[in-house]
Amino acid sequence: MDFAFTSDQQLLRNSARAFLDEHCKPATVRLLWDDPRGESDTMWKEIAQLGWLGLSLPEAYGGSGLGMVETALLLEEMGRAAYPGPYWPTALAATAIELGGSEVHKKRWLAAFATGDARATIAFLDAELDWRPEAARTRAEKTGKGWALSGQKRFVPWAHVADVLLVPAQGPDGLTLFMVDPSAAGLTLEPVPVMDLATRLVNVTLDKTPVAADAVLGAPGHGGPLLAALLRRGAVGAAAEMLGAARRCLDMAVGYAKVREQFGQPIGSFQAIRHKCAEMLLEVENSHSAVYYAAWALDAKAEDAELAASVAKAYVGDAARKVCGEAIQVHGGIGFTWEYDLHLYMKRAKALEPMYGDGDYHRELILRRVAA
Secondary structure, eight states: OOOSOOHHHHHHHHHHHHHHHHHSOHHHHHHGGGSSSOSOHHHHHHHHHTTOTTTTSOGGGTOOOOOHHHHHHHHHHHHHHTOOSSHHHHHHHHHHHHHHOOHHHHHHHHHHHHTTSOOEEEOOEETTOOOSGGGOOOEEEEOSSEEEEEEEEEEEETGGGOSEEEEEEEETTEEEEEEEOTTSTTEEEEEEOOSOTTSOEEEEEEEEEEEETTOEESSTTOHHHHHHHHHHHHHHHHHHHHHHHHHHHHHHHHHHHHHOEETTEEGGGSHHHHHHHHHHHHHHHHHHHHHHHHHHHHHHTOTTHHHHHHHHHHHHHHHHHHHHHHHHHHHGGGGGOSSSTHHHHHHHHHHHTTTTSOHHHHHHHHHHHHHO
16 A cells, blocks of 8 residues: 655645745734734735635636645645634635535635635534534524524634635524625624634624525535534544644754753753654654545545544644644743744644544544444
8 A cells, every 4th residue: 555645745735835934934924913804815815826725626616626635735734834814714615515505606606715706614613612513503594585594603713704604503494504694684793812813713693694595505404414524524624734733843843952952962862852752753643644544534435534534633633732732841941932933833733623623522423433
């Protein structure tokens, strides 16, 4: 069996790293902290021109038709750079429209996503903060012109810049995924303070917000399987970003250990530091295997794809937290300072840990799978 990336996949990774190293430096990330939108429209247009926004979309709608493995490669590099922008929420919403949308929906949105002319996000969580699709409590009522949605969605990534929100809600037929205009009546957005200043989370409140009759993904009442599939994909993408953050912290720790001297020699020569770095490398390599197997399993529709996605999210969440924390320990006092860049990547990993299902949620799914 050949576990190596193809030449095209390696080219994608190398070009993504080169672009982000040049255009998404830590100084750029810091500048966007104080920006009301939190993202660079220039950078967004540039990654659209590189084909990243249409990476996994069908060629018929302006995409490249690639899979989750290539997307994970890109997300790993974004995690390594603490990229500030709605790439993954938009890509995930695009997948939802590709899987559940009508031809009208696809023509309206997919090409716009691929060219960078539109952004989107999915509002998974309700006020109860339960990731299970069936736990959605937002209500959808039929009206003469379509639907009216009422409820609160919490911690929605990049909702303030989205051109369309995908909102799961319980209707008379069951769970349904709706396409909602962020400017619709009765919809309000409230920014949420976050640990990772390079991302944005928003609470969305809907008060009888009108939704057109045809703004439904899939058949009414059949949103559960679609939402579960999106959560699995979201979990693998988040794991890939956390892997990138952890790998960046490992690289920084090893680099620092080679140049920081105590008692006349590099601290990397001390057994305690060497063991820390070795353990960090072990966690990163295990995370790499978990992420890319899960990505391959999703692409191949493997029998264990659901299990692999949960294993990746649960394992990498723990591993990234450990690696980033140990990197700070290797750096000693400087690792805790605001001016040093190490905290950018630790905060990215920590912020992604609960997204698309935290460790407890995915361990429960693993237990159900292996005990069935």
